[in-house]
Amino acid sequence: xxxxxxxxxxxxxxxxxxSSSSSLPDWLTRKRAAKxxxxxxxxxxxxxxxxxxxxxxxxxSNRIKTTRDGQFAIATGTxxxxxxxxxxxxxTLKFERHSDAENVDFVMLSDDWTKSIHLQNDRTIxxxxxxxxxxxxxxxxxxxxxxxxxxSCDALFSAVGNEIYRLNLDQGRxxxxxxxxxxxxxxxxxxxxxxxxxxxxxxxxxxxGSAQFWDPRSRSSVGVLRLPRxxxxxxxxxxxxxxxxxxxxxxxxxxxxxxxxSTGHTLLYDIRAAQPFALKDQGYGLPVKSVAWIEGGSRMxxxxxxxxxDRKVIKIxxxxxxxxxxxAITPAADLNHVHHVPASGLLMTANEGIQMAxxxxxxxxxxxxxxSFLENITEEMEDQTTRSVYEDFKFVERSELKTLGLDHLxxxxxxxxxxxxxxxxxxxxxxARIIANPFAYSEYREKVVRERMEKMAETRIRAKKDxxxxxxxxxxxxxxxxxxxxxxxxRVERRKKRAAxxxxxxxxxxxxxxxxxxxxxxxxxxxxxxxxxLTDPRFAKVFEDPAFAVDETTREYALLNPSAAAHRRTGGDxxxxxxxxxxxxxxxxxxxDGLGEASDGDSDGEGSGSDSSDAxxxxxxxxxxxxxxxxxxxxxxxxxxxxxxxxxxxxxFVPMRPASTGANGTRLADRNATFGQRRGTTAGGSKSHSxxxxxxxxxxxxxxxxASSGGGGMDVDAEVExxxxxxxxxxxxxxxxxxxxxxxxxxxxxxxxxxxxxxxxTQRRKGVRSGSKNVFRRMDA
Numbered sequence: 001x002x003x004x005x006x007x008x009x010x011x012x013x014x015x016x017x018x019s020s021s022s023s024l025p026d027w028l029t030r031k032r033a034a035k036x037x038x039x040x041x042x043x044x045x046x047x048x049x050x051x052x053x054x055x056x057x058x059x060x061s062n063r064i065k066t067t068r069d070g071q072f073a074i075a076t077g078t079x080x081x082x083x084x085x086x087x088x089x090x091x092t093l094k095f096e097r098h099s100d101a102e103n104v105d106f107v108m109l110s111d112d113w114t115k116s117i118h119l120q121n122d123r124t125i126x127x128x129x130x131x132x133x134x135x136x137x138x139x140x141x142x143x144x145x146x147x148x149x150x151x152s153c154d155a156l157f158s159a160v161g162n163e164i165y166r167l168n169l170d171q172g173r174x175x176x177x178x179x180x181x182x183x184x185x186x187x188x189x190x191x192x193x194x195x196x197x198x199x200x201x202x203x204x205x206x207x208x209g210s211a212q213f214w215d216p217r218s219r220s221s222v223g224v225l226r227l228p229r230x231x232x233x234x235x236x237x238x239x240x241x242x243x244x245x246x247x248x249x250x251x252x253x254x255x256x257x258x259x260x261x262s263t264g265h266t267l268l269y270d271i272r273a274a275q276p277f278a279l280k281d282q283g284y285g286l287p288v289k290s291v292a293w294i295e296g297g298s299r300m301x302x303x304x305x306x307x308x309x310d311r312k313v314i315k316i317x318x319x320x321x322x323x324x325x326x327x328a329i330t331p332a333a334d335l336n337h338v339h340h341v342p343a344s345g346l347l348m349t350a351n352e353g354i355q356m357a358x359x360x361x362x363x364x365x366x367x368x369x370x371x372s373f374l375e376n377i378t379e380e381m382e383d384q385t386t387r388s389v390y391e392d393f394k395f396v397e398r399s400e401l402k403t404l405g406l407d408h409l410x411x412x413x414x415x416x417x418x419x420x421x422x423x424x425x426x427x428x429x430x431x432a433r434i435i436a437n438p439f440a441y442s443e444y445r446e447k448v449v450r451e452r453m454e455k456m457a458e459t460r461i462r463a464k465k466d467x468x469x470x471x472x473x474x475x476x477x478x479x480x481x482x483x484x485x486x487x488x489x490x491r492v493e494r495r496k497k498r499a500a501x502x503x504x505x506x507x508x509x510x511x512x513x514x515x516x517x518x519x520x521x522x523x524x525x526x527x528x529x530x531x532x533x534l535t536d537p538r539f540a541k542v543f544e545d546p547a548f549a550v551d552e553t554t555r556e557y558a559l560l561n562p563s564a565a566a567h568r569r570t571g572g573d574x575x576x577x578x579x580x581x582x583x584x585x586x587x588x589x590x591x592x593d594g595l596g597e598a599s600d601g602d603s604d605g606e607g608s609g610s611d612s613s614d615a616x617x618x619x620x621x622x623x624x625x626x627x628x629x630x631x632x633x634x635x636x637x638x639x640x641x642x643x644x645x646x647x648x649x650x651x652x653f654v655p656m657r658p659a660s661t662g663a664n665g666t667r668l669a670d671r672n673a674t675f676g677q678r679r680g681t682t683a684g685g686s687k688s689h690s691x692x693x694x695x696x697x698x699x700x701x702x703x704x705x706x707a708s709s710g711g712g713g714m715d716v717d718a719e720v721e722x723x724x725x726x727x728x729x730x731x732x733x734x735x736x737x738x739x740x741x742x743x744x745x746x747x748x749x750x751x752x753x754x755x756x757x758x759x760x761x762t763q764r765r766k767g768v769r770s771g772s773k774n775v776f777r778r779m780d781a
Contacts, residue, residue: 008327008363013051013374015349015357016332051358051371052086054093061350062103063337068111070342070368075350076103076118083128085113088370097133099126105146107155109169117155117169119146125157125167139165147192149216151199158189164203178219184208190246197254204245204259211245211259213271225259225269231279232263249291256319258306260288266308268319278306280322286310290338294364305364307347309338314347316364327364331357344368394429397421404432471534473549474542481533 057077064075072094073086081102087094094113101120109115114130123142127135141159148155153170156178164178180186180203187207194201200222201214210226233241247260257269264285268278282288287310294305294316304319305326314329333353340347345365349357360367360374367374393416401407401415401422409415416423433440471478533539542548551557558565736743 010327010329011360013049013358013360014055015355052091056355060352061356063105064339064348064350066341067108067113072113074113076106078102104143107146107148119143144188145191147194149194156192158192160188162186180212182208190244191248193248193250195250195254196252202248204248206244207242209243232261232265246287247291249293251293252295258291260291262287264310266291278319278322280308280317282310284310284312289335292340294340307340309335311335314338327361329359341368392426393423394426395421396424404436406432471543473546478534478543485532
């Protein structure tokens with residue numbers, strides 16, 4: 001299975017698929033198949049090949065290396081503690097050999113697997129040959145690392161403390177140990193490196209944050225390299241914070257060293273300088289497990305690539321640009337050791353897990369000779385299983401699961417949780433969908449036919465040229481976007497006009513301001529050409545696919561768009577009615593007593609059935625207060641009252657004119673004279689007037705105005721006389737008049753009553769506000 005990171009493909013050719021190498025879940029790619037004739041089961045990873053058969057340990061693996069001839073791979077692991085050797089020419093396990101204690105480190109003494117020396121975690125040192133275990137000895141303290149100096153046949157062992165133990169295999173005895181000295185207490189030596197060019201010994205110390213270099217010929221220290229604590233430790237860390245060197249690797253040129261630290265950093269040094277020329281951070285803050293220089297056979301990478309690995313991630317990067325990764329691999333299990341097969345693009349890992357992983361990177365180097373077929377099958381190892389693996393499963397969300405009636409299966413092996421939903425067997429999904437909706441296929445067929453017909457119609461009907469052409473769903477959203485764009489376009493045009501006007505003024509004043517004005521015009525022009533939501537191809541389906549239609553009836557939409565939701569509740573564009581208008585509308589409804597609307601033939605008379613008699617009207621009508629109100633009877637009464645007021649006030653409101661004077665010098669009463677002109681006339685006094693004149697000519701007048709005269713007439717006697725005549729004409733024997741035009745009793749006269757007055761009003765009056773909202777109250781006598 002392959003993953004492409006920064007155009008570099010990484011193929012998993014052994015072991016569990018790395019989490020960065022596939023987007024498929026582990027349960028989906030891992031198949032358990034029973035062996036023939038056995039109950040035991042083995043796991044098979046979809047989309048990967050098993051390059052080396054049986055490349056695994058029962059529990060975990062500690063170290064892995066290849067022999068110098070490149071024909072064998074040797075690894076140590078547990079449980080039980082053992083060493084395994086694979087024949088790479090046959091791509092299978094050659095043999096396995098058990099030991100009494102778990103292995104810490106080992107070194108191949110020969111070019112093949114036949115001779116090796118092992119450091120155990122119980123302070124034991126074992127020498128193995130082709131025939132098996134050969135010799136065993138012990139060191140005083142628990143060992144941490146192992147190296148072999150070929151010119152002197154010295155096996156060097158680092159342990160807790162500041163001593164390096166030397167076992168000479170030629171003489172068969174321990175030599176005087178190397179004692180390391182430092183300003184701070186040395187808690188231990190974590191790693192040993194022997195430079196292949198000049199055999200310089202390098203020791204990584206714990207707790208001091210330094211590395212010491214020793215000359216094996218003089219067995220003395222030749223230099224101390226101290227790490228930059230300020231760059232490696234977090235801000236605020238005290239001076240007593242421990243800093244250790246956990247891994248060292250020397251380059252074949254004899255000048256460059258790579259140091260891994262306990263803080264997760266890798267530093268590259270030239271032994272001729274005290275400052276690092278490159279610094280790489282793994283990002284997890286975990287101690288670096290392995291560092292290595294990748295030389296020879298590089299294709300795209302070139303020489304000088306560096307490999308650094310901690311427990312979580314493997315990073316390959318260029319020494320000249322450490323900030324970027326050439327490749328990054330995150331294995332499925334925690335790492336213990338990483339080995340790069342020389343002059344190739346193959347990586348082997350020892351990890352906490354049964355299966356050991358192997359990764360092939362074609363851009364890093366060619367395949368080894370024993371695995372040359374990898375060059376030909378890389379195309380087949382592409383992640384093509386995604387299309388076939390998902391054919392047997394269907395991804396459903398929880399809401400869809402409830403619709404299908406399968407929500408009771410949550411928590412069972414039938415549903416595989418993944419992201420925000422579940423994977424479901426495709427057969428079960430099809431069966432549940434048919435049961436939930438038997439017409440699903442017919443609906444799908446109608447949808448396909450409708451889409452094809454719409455596509456054919458587009459070829460015959462010319463679409464509009466506006467921006468909303470092709471909008472099938474969310475038309476309200478499209479119209480809003482168009483309105484906003486039009487508003488923005490007008491705003492930009494106004495800004496351009498103002499900028500042009502300022503530019504003209506700036507030209508008259510000087511060049512500097514003109515440049516500023518021109519700059520502002522350019523800025524607005526750039527803002528005007530930005531793509532909109534309608535023209536952006538990424539959001540094309542929002543206006544085409546019905547699945548993206550906005551549901552305006554949901555609560556989420558109302559919370560995000562409160563004004564639009566309120567507008568929709570009030571009935572679209574209609575203005576929301578006030579309380580008075582709602583009450584009027586309620587009063588216009590048909591009453592529960594069966595009375596309908598007033599008929600057009602209902603006339604207004606002077607008799608007792610009149611609704612707007614002079615004795616008092618039950619309602620007031622004013623067309624100026626309520627324009628558009630229609631009521632024929634009240635309109636006639638209103639017009640008649642206005643006409644009476646006009647006739648009554650015809651002689652009162654006249655222009656001021658002088659009063660006529662008689663022969664004896666007294667002023668004569670003139671009907672058309674004003675009150676001021678007639679106040680000195682004694683002959684024109686009225687019985688209803690009471691006046692008193694003082695010496696200054698002031699006069700007090702009291703009168704009773706008439707309601708029919710509108711308050712503008714001064715002829716009170718005429719008004720009283722008209723009212724008395726009117727009252728006498730209405731009074732009839734045996735009839736009592738009370739209230740607003742209501743009578744009680746019968747006078748015995750033969751009254752001509754119309755059919756409508758005899759039966760009473762059968763329809764409700766229009767334009768009359770009901771004070772009780774269409775509820776008639778019962779009045780008990």
